[in-house]
Amino acid sequence: MxxxxxxxxxxxxxxxxxxxxxxxxxxxxxxxxxxxxxxxxxxxxxxxxxxxxxxxxxxxxxxxxxxxxxxxxxxxxxxxxxxxxxxxxxxxxxxxxxxxxxxxxxxxxxxxxxxxxxxxxxxxxxxxxxxxxxxxxxxxxxxxxxxxxxxxxxxxxxxxxxxxxxxxxxxxxxxxxxxxxxxxxxxxxxxxxxxxxxxxxxxxxxxxxxxxxxxxxxxxxxEVDPLSGLLNRRGFDNRVDALKAQPGPHSIVLCDLDRFKAVNDTYGHQGGDAVIRSFGEMLKAAVPVGALAARIGGEEFVLFLPQTGKEAALLFAHALRANRAVSPVPGLPAGVRVTGSFGVAEIGGNEPLRFAMRRADDALYAAKNAGRDCVREAEPPAVVLDVVRQAN
Structure with a gap:
């Protein structure tokens, strides 16, 4: 050859x-x-x-x-x-x-x-x-x-x-x-x-x-939660720092679906999945362009709203709460409503994100203790830091 x-x-x-x-x-x-x-x-x-x-x-x-x-x-x-x-x-x-x-x-x-x-x-x-x-x-x-x-x-x-x-x-x-x-x-x-x-x-x-x-x-x-279609905790952590580096103010909104265990106990895990899926679709449709929405726990969600002050973040959380309170869940009986409790915190100055998340989480627990299906604003960063110093 x-x-x-x-x-x-x-x-x-x-x-x-x-x-x-x-x-x-x-x-x-x-x-x-x-x-x-x-x-x-x-x-x-x-x-x-x-x-x-x-x-x-x-x-x-x-x-x-x-x-x-x-x-x-x-x-x-x-x-x-x-x-x-x-x-x-x-x-x-x-x-x-x-x-x-x-x-x-x-x-x-x-x-x-x-x-x-x-x-x-x-x-x-x-x-x-x-x-x-x-x-x-x-x-x-x-x-x-x-x-x-x-x-x-x-x-x-x-x-x-x-x-x-x-x-x-x-x-x-x-x-x-x-x-x-x-x-x-x-x-x-x-x-x-x-x-x-x-x-x-x-x-x-x-x-x-x-x-x-x-x-x-x-x-x-x-980095995506397959059930809700939102980011998971890893996806949120990988993206949030770049948004936080932008000029502020920024706000965090934490949400926890109310009585979610009762939904699972009554309608099975398929019913619970339907609730997560429905809430995820609502968040994807509602979040502003450039914001982050993630599912970070079983029924817990977080929103990072860049260049958004607490007043606008509170209005947004109230709108989400009202929408969730009146929206039916596909796959569940027509009269069933699954509400949500919300905690809102504006990130102060150079405050680390984990501190702001902790304040929003405290506000979320306050909303739960107030009867659920409501929105609570977090304490300012200075108040939280004072409490931490006193505890130490």
Whole structure:
């Protein structure tokens, strides 16, 4: 086997590996459709290597040469469809199909042109450059700001441009007088070497985009309470410091659902889950943009309201209490109402968050002791600190 034939075999195996990688990633990625298109892209494009070998060793050469061209080009158009799914872009597959068949027809027309000429080389390589250029343009049009996404755009553009450079290389290095001569030409070594590098680069970059999305999604899932749909304690702790660093004032609202154990005892855990789910949906709909809402205990919730003073926080808590008091819970009898008790604290100056949370918690207990279904304001930070000093 010639050096070019060996590189064709290597490129085929590399493409098959990437096909399996993308299929594996599709099992976990929310962009599983895109991952499957990428797997198909590498699987179909890899057939070009098989057909190139058949051109050299199994006459007649013409059908194998056309199939080699068509399989590579089809893989590139499948890449464009996958890019569309990856970035949520609309893809007109009919147009892509028409362009594909037009390029295959062009390859049929130029097949008998003298090889080693710029006319033949440019006509042969341009369809590949156009197909990859469409993918680069689609990824660019998505305006993704992630560094890896931008790197993918650059890599696709470079890969597109390299096909035009290959047209010059085919003329300068010589690609043989016939399709069967290609395998023994110097250009075949150049072409397959460049192809191996770019196959690996594009495949790794696409995998990187998908894997980073999986990691980001797993991180989000680890910080979200699946029942209420709100942040959990970890998600709240990971985000609250950045909001607290903004210019104040800020406020904390703690809420505890009233007599929640009685709900579980009467209607079972499914009834309790319905209450948590309903309250979580209410909070998500009510919290202002930029605020944090989290479930930090069984039936306990916290709200961080950035750049919000205690008066506005109290009004907000009263609105939540009133809404909860009159809202039915889906899944429970129509007359059942589950109320909530609220404690509100404005964070003072450089007061640590845990102190403000403690004051809001004391206010919450005061609301419970006052008969539940009410809102209580926390003592000012200075009062709490004085009490702590006296206790010490």
């Amino acid at each position: 010639s050096g070019a034939g060996f590189l064709l075999a290597v490129n085929f195996l590399i493409a098959q590996c990437f096909c399996m990688f993308f299929l594996a990633v599709s099992a976990r990625s929310r962009n599983r459709v895109a991952a499957r298109w990428f797997a198909g892209c590498f699987a179909v494009a890899s057939l070009s290597a098989v057909f190139e070998l058949l051109v050299a060793y199994v006459p007649p050469a013409r059908p194998w040469a056309i199939l080699a061209f068509a399989s590579m080009l089809c893989g590139m158009f499948m890449l464009r469809v996958g890019i569309g799914h990856l970035y949520g872009l609309r893809t007109n597959r009919l147009v892509l199909a028409l362009v594909f068949f037009a390029f295959v027809e062009l390859d049929l027309v130029i097949y008998d042109l003298p090889r080693g000429t710029f006319r033949h080389a440019l006509s042969y390589q341009t369809p590949f450059a156009v197909a990859l250029g469409m993918s680069a343009w689609a990824a660019y049009r998505a305006q993704a700001k992630n560094l890896v996404d931008r790197a993918l755009v650059v890599l696709l553009a470079v890969t597109s441009g390299h096909f035009l450079l290959k047209a010059f290389a085919a003329v300068l290095a010589g690609s043989g007088n016939t399709a069967r001569d290609y395998m023994a030409s110097q250009f075949a070594l150049i072409s397959q070497s460049m192809g191996a590098v770019l196959i690996v680069a594009v495949g790794l970059m696409l995998l990187c985009v998908l894997v980073l999305e999986i990691v980001a999604e797993e991180k989000v899932n680890a």
